Amino acid sequence: MRWSQVxxxxxxxxxxxxEVASHKLLLRAGYIRQLxxxxxxxxxxxxxxxxxxxxxxREEMDRIGGQEFYLPALHPAELWQETGxxxxxxxxxxxxxxHSGRDFCLGMTHEEVMADIARHELRSYRQLxxxxxxxxxxxxxxxxxxxxxMRLRHFIMKDSxxxxxDDAGLDASYKKHYDAYCRIFTRCGLHYEIVEAHxxxxxxxxxxxxxxxxxxxxxxxxxxxxxxxxxANLEKARAGLKPVSDPPGxxxxxxxxxxxxxxxxxxxxxxxxxxxxxxKALVYVIPAADKGKQKDQIVLALVRGDHQLNEAxxxxxxxxxxxxxxxxxEIRAHFGAAPGxxxxxxxxxxxxxxxxxxxxxxxxTTGANQNDHHVRHVTPERDFTGEYHDLRxxxxxxxxxxxxxxxxxxxxIEVGHxxxxxxxxxxxxxxxxxxxxxRQVTLVMGSYGIGVERILTAAVEQHHDPEGMxxxxxxxxxxxxxxxxxxxxxxxxxxxxxxxxxxxxxxxxVLYDDRDERAGVKFKDADLIGVPVRLTVGKKAAExxxxxxxxxxxxxxxxxxxxxxxxxxxxxxx
RNA sequence: CGGGGCGUGGCGCAACCUGGUAGCGCGCCUGCUUUGGGAGCAGGAGGCUGUGGGUUCAAAUCCCACCGCCCCGACCA
Numbered sequence: 001m002r003w004s005q006v007x008x009x010x011x012x013x014x015x016x017x018x019e020v021a022s023h024k025l026l027l028r029a030g031y032i033r034q035l036x037x038x039x040x041x042x043x044x045x046x047x048x049x050x051x052x053x054x055x056x057x058r059e060e061m062d063r064i065g066g067q068e069f070y071l072p073a074l075h076p077a078e079l080w081q082e083t084g085x086x087x088x089x090x091x092x093x094x095x096x097x098x099h100s101g102r103d104f105c106l107g108m109t110h111e112e113v114m115a116d117i118a119r120h121e122l123r124s125y126r127q128l129x130x131x132x133x134x135x136x137x138x139x140x141x142x143x144x145x146x147x148x149x150m151r152l153r154h155f156i157m158k159d160s161x162x163x164x165x166d167d168a169g170l171d172a173s174y175k176k177h178y179d180a181y182c183r184i185f186t187r188c189g190l191h192y193e194i195v196e197a198h199x200x201x202x203x204x205x206x207x208x209x210x211x212x213x214x215x216x217x218x219x220x221x222x223x224x225x226x227x228x229x230x231x232a233n234l235e236k237a238r239a240g241l242k243p244v245s246d247p248p249g250x251x252x253x254x255x256x257x258x259x260x261x262x263x264x265x266x267x268x269x270x271x272x273x274x275x276x277x278x279x280k281a282l283v284y285v286i287p288a289a290d291k292g293k294q295k296d297q298i299v300l301a302l303v304r305g306d307h308q309l310n311e312a313x314x315x316x317x318x319x320x321x322x323x324x325x326x327x328x329x330e331i332r333a334h335f336g337a338a339p340g341x342x343x344x345x346x347x348x349x350x351x352x353x354x355x356x357x358x359x360x361x362x363x364x365t366t367g368a369n370q371n372d373h374h375v376r377h378v379t380p381e382r383d384f385t386g387e388y389h390d391l392r393x394x395x396x397x398x399x400x401x402x403x404x405x406x407x408x409x410x411x412x413i414e415v416g417h418x419x420x421x422x423x424x425x426x427x428x429x430x431x432x433x434x435x436x437x438x439r440q441v442t443l444v445m446g447s448y449g450i451g452v453e454r455i456l457t458a459a460v461e462q463h464h465d466p467e468g469m470x471x472x473x474x475x476x477x478x479x480x481x482x483x484x485x486x487x488x489x490x491x492x493x494x495x496x497x498x499x500x501x502x503x504x505x506x507x508x509x510v511l512y513d514d515r516d517e518r519a520g521v522k523f524k525d526a527d528l529i530g531v532p533v534r535l536t537v538g539k540k541a542a543e544x545x546x547x548x549x550x551x552x553x554x555x556x557x558x559x560x561x562x563x564x565x566x567x568x569x570x571x572x573x574x
Numbered sequence: 575c576g577g578g579g580c581g582u583g584g585c586g587c588a589a590c591c592u593g594g595u596a597g598c599g600c601g602c603c604u605g606c607u608u609u610g611g612g613a614g615c616a617g618g619a620g621g622c623u624g625u626g627g628g629u630u631c632a633a634a635u636c637c638c639a640c641c642g643c644c645c646c647g648a649c650c651a
Contacts, residue, residue, distance in 0.1 A: 012600060012612065013586050017644055037643065085651095092650070109651075143575070143649055151650085199651080207651090218650095419651075447651085485610050520611040527611090538610055547610095 001478075003513040007044055009033075010525050020216040022460035023148025025469050029529040031477075038145025038153035045529060046456075048477035050156065053188060053455050054135050056474065057158045060184045064176040066131040066160055071113050073137055077103035079112045083428045094139045106139035111425050111447055114161040118443060119431035125165045125441070128433065129173055133160030135452070147216060149453035150413065156452040163426075163443045165435060170420055170444045174206070177418050177448045181210055185415060188455050189472025191462060195221045197417065198235035198312050209233055210416035210450075212458035217413035222394045228403035235312035238390060239398035239407055244276050246362045251377040253345060258374045262340025264305045267374065271365065278305025279358065279366035279378065281342040283326040283335070286318065298334050299323065300344055302366075303355040303391055310393035317353055317389040335369045343367035343375060344384045352386030359388055413458045414451070421445040460530075463552070469530025470552045478511040479573050481531040485519040485538040495541040495561050502565040503535075508573055527551065533572050535564060 009030040017034070018024040026032045031046035042050055058068065077095070080086035086093075086105070094106040107113065114132055122130070138157045145151050162173035178194075185192045190212050197207040211221050211233075222237035224230040232238070261270045268275050282301045288294035299318065303309050315323065328339055334350065335342050343366035344352050358364075358380055368375040380386070396409040426432070426443040435441045456475070463470040473479060480503060484496035496512070503510040511531060513522045519538075526534050536547040546564050549556040559567050 009584095011585065016580085016586070019645070034643090089651090111651090140650085144645095144647090146645085197651095417651080421651095449651090483610095488609075518609055518611085518613065520609090520613080523611045525612085536610075 001511055003511055004515045006511075008525070008529065009043070010528055018148060020147045020150070020461070021464055022150075022216065022457045025460055025464055025528070025530075026148060026456070029469060031529075032149070036153075038142055038151065040149065040152070040154075045477040049456055049471065049475050050452060052475045052477075053452050054156070054158070056187045057135060057184055057450060057452070060180045060187070061131075061133050061158070061160060063183075064131065064180045066133045066180075069114075069132055069134045071107075071110055071134050071136065073107050073139065075105050075107050075113060077105060079116060080105060083112055083425055085112070092140050092142065094141050108138055108140050109157075109447075109449070110134065110136075110159055111161065111421070111445070112429070115425045115429045115431050115443075115445065118163050118426070119429055122163060122431070122433050122443065125433050125435045128163060128165050128443075129169050130163045131160055131173065131176070132163075133158060133448075146218075147457075149457045150216065150218065152453060158450040158452065160448045162446040162448075163431075164446075165433070165441060166444060170422075170446055173446050174418060174420055177446070178208065181416050181418065181448075181450070184450065185210055185212075185455070187474050188459060189463065189474055190415065190455065190458055192415065193221060193223055193231050193412065195223075195412075196232040196236050198233055198316075199419075205422060206420045208418050209414050210418075211412035212415055212462060213410045213412045214458060214461040215411050216457075216461050217411040219412050219414050220409060221412045222398075222407045222409050224400040224403060224405055225408050226400065226403055226405035228400060228405065230400050230402045230407075234394060234409065235310065237394040237407070238401045239392070239394040240401045240404055241357055242399065244361070246277070246364075249363070250379075250382075251363065253375050253377050253383055255368045255370065255373050255375045257372060258341075259372045261372075261374070262338075267365070268305075271374070271376075273365055273376075275305035277364055279303075279343070279364045280305050280307070280309075281344065281367055282309050283331050283339070283342060284314065284323045285326045285330060286321050286323045296330075298326065298330075298350045300342070300347065300350050300352045300386075301355075301391055302344060302352065302358060302386070304357045307355065307357060308393040308395070309355075309391055313389065313391050313393075314353070317387070317391065337367065337369045337371050337373075341367040341369065341371055341373060343369055343378070344380075344386065345369065345375060345378065347384070352384065353391060354380060354386045354388050355391040356388055357392055413454055413461065415454045415458055416448075416450045418448045419446060421447050464530075467524070468528035471530040471532065472552075473532045473572060476530060476532050478531045479509040480511070480533045480535055480568055481526045481529075482510055482512045482535045483519075483522050483526060483537065484513070485522075485536065487514065487516065489539075489541075491542045492537050492539075495546065496537045499535060499537065499546065499561065499564060503568065506565050506569050508565070508568060533568060535568065 011028040014024045015027045032040045034040050077086055096104050135158045142153050145153050164170045193211045195209050195211055197209040199207050220234040222232055261267050264275055280303050284299040286297040288296050331339050362379040364378045365376040366378050397406040400407050423442045426445055431443045432440045460469050484492050487493045500512045532551050534549045544561050545558045546561050547556055548559050
């Protein structure tokens with residue numbers, strides 16, 4: 001393409017609304033423009049890279065036997081009501097009515113639609129397994145869209161769904177996706193981590209996320225520095241413990257005054273006790289399902305003073321029941337003391353959960369359920385009882401639960417997520433086939449997502465410098481930018497035109513900067529949009545030479561014009 | 575949804591506190607010069623100051639309401 005004829009609206013300055021590097025650069029380089037919060041238009045360059053990313057995904061999905069569908073984005077409410085997600089997802093779903101008042105929504109994902117096709121069409125185990133996928137727009141009414149293409153309300157997702165006869169079949173389908181995802185992200189030039197993921201409200205037995213470590217990411221993961229292989233989403237991550245030796249003896253619990261000492265830090269300063277000898281008490285409420293008949297359930301979660309509670313784990317421990325932090329007045333009503341002075345002693349009708357790190361501990365200090373007082377010499381089991389669960393949020397440099405080396409906690413961008421769904425959707429929607437013995441068997445499903453914009457965002461975050469993007473060739477909008485330094489000089493113009501024709505002939509995707517601009521402007525723009533290779537045609541054109549430079553490394557070398565096309569092809573477009 | 579910030583030519587900003595009818599840089603258009611890292615000179619186009627209401631002789635500026643965007647938090651298969 002000739003630059004003078006395509007629309008690449010580059011910006012000299014950072015847009016005021018952009019904070020993270022990828023957002024600034026994608027705007028400045030003319031890839032995208034914002035239409036509304038979390039809604040972006042993809043201009044020429046943005047669409048070119050999006051198409052390349054989608055093509056890589058498509059090739060790898062096809063390679064594992066995936067079949068591409070195109071499904072509606074507009075769904076009738078009944079479909080989502082069948083699985084209960086119409087109400088469950090209402091907060092983040094775009095719901096609307098048609099002219100006659102019938103309810104519809106814009107699809108956030110396509111389990112229901114795919115399962116609907118499956119239940120109508122799949123009859124026999126002989127038709128299994130199936131891998132169906134689509135690459136399509138999804139809608140989520142995110143409470144807070146952010147960071148450019150990081151969290152969108154309107155985004156492109158590759159989502160695939162597998163249908164198998166049994167768990168072994170699901171395992172195989174899952175493995176295929178796992179491997180395909182590795183190939184996809186590698187081909188997109190990403191350095192990524194695969195982490196164990198929390199299944200969350202979706203249920204399901206196993207789940208992995210593909211994460212690109214970046215300070216701009218909004219997820220947090222724990223990775224073992226020793227590469228013993230352990231890596232997990234922080235919601236799910238477990239860690240070992242460094243041993244703590246408690247004071248010996250069996251003194252009785254003793255209440256002592258702690259005026260205005262509410263936080264762990266204050267208590268450490270006031271009582272001179274290290275935080276690992278403290279027990280932090282957090283109060284949660286499980287609201288009663290039937291307000292008239294039942295009372296809200298009060299839950300007391302106890303963790304070590306220097307630990308933090310992981311609410312995802314708490315949710316698991318509570319069996320998936322909805323819960324929320326208690327309000328201060330609820331705490332006062334149930335415990336007779338203000339937040340900051342709460343503890344487990346003498347509580348009735350309160351469900352007590354202890355973090356595993358408190359197992360076998362003794363002589364701990366905690367709240368006395370009396371304002372301005374704490375109590376010391378508290379020993380679990382002897383003084384109170386509760387259920388033990390893993391409730392702790394892993395912190396940076398905690399020992400790896402597998403190899404005891406330190407764990408690193410890092411921010412990351414979730415680019416892919418694979419999920420063993422099991423039978424939930426198939427069951428609620430009645431998707432069954434006949435097995436070998438002629439019996440009705442519920443299908444076993446998996447679901448697997450990739451965020452197309454997230455790949456682009458992550459790639460820019462991972463590959464950029466102050467001058468602009470440095471996209472890997474596989475997803476860059478062009479292979480080569482051809483930059484004549486001054487088109488008014490006839491040898492330069494001739495050489496450039498000759499090279500442009502030669503590159504096109506050789507099927508190299510070339511952007512020919514034929515604009516009537518000064519060299520500096522062209523260089524700046526080329527660096528900004530991140531084309532991996534630049535062919536600069538300057539004064540040496542008269543001697544039959546051009547310069548080849550690499551955006552990612554900055555390396556430059558001269559080449560003979562006659563050989564330049566072949567060189568570029570063999571070295572960069574293989 | 576809670577907290578904070580911001581809405582002024584295409585972009586980045588100033589003028590607002592202390593009301594008097596809008597300015598700077600970049601970009602854009604024309605011409606001349608220049609030509610390997612965002613050129614110089616000259617001339618020019620472009621803004622009912624987010625919307626609605628109020629106060630005032632007079633509102634970008636003060637007051638009220640609304641809308642939008644960004645950031646932090648909550649939320650997030």
